[in-house]
Amino acid sequence: MTKPEKNIELEKVILKGRKFSLAELTGKEGGSFLKGESPVPKIVKLKIEIKLFVSNNLKDLSYSLHYKPF
Structure with a gap:
């Protein structure tokens, strides 16, 4: 088993008992x-x-370059 496969298996074991959370998925x-x-x-x-x-x-003493939003 390669390292990425081990990481995937470990992640599956960790997440197995957890409830799905959209916030957790978005963060990940x-x-x-x-x-x-x-x-x-x-x-x-x-x-x-x-x-x-x-x-x-x-x-800009005359404020001719004063920032004005569009």
């Missing part, structure tokens, strides 16, 4: 789904970075 699958990725879309991160750069590096 969601953990691998987001592995290495940010839940924040890249475009949102980019907009935030640009806004922070402008606000930290430009003096």
Whole structure:
């Protein structure tokens, strides 16, 4: 029996007496789904970075660059 097969068998034994839970399933699958990725879309991160750069590096005395939501 290979290592992945042993892991599957062990998981079956552990889960055998447990009641099915959608929250547990979501947590298990969601953990691998987001592995290495940010839940924040890249475009949102980019907009935030640009806004922070402008606000930290430009003096806007007339507020012409003031952030206004679309």
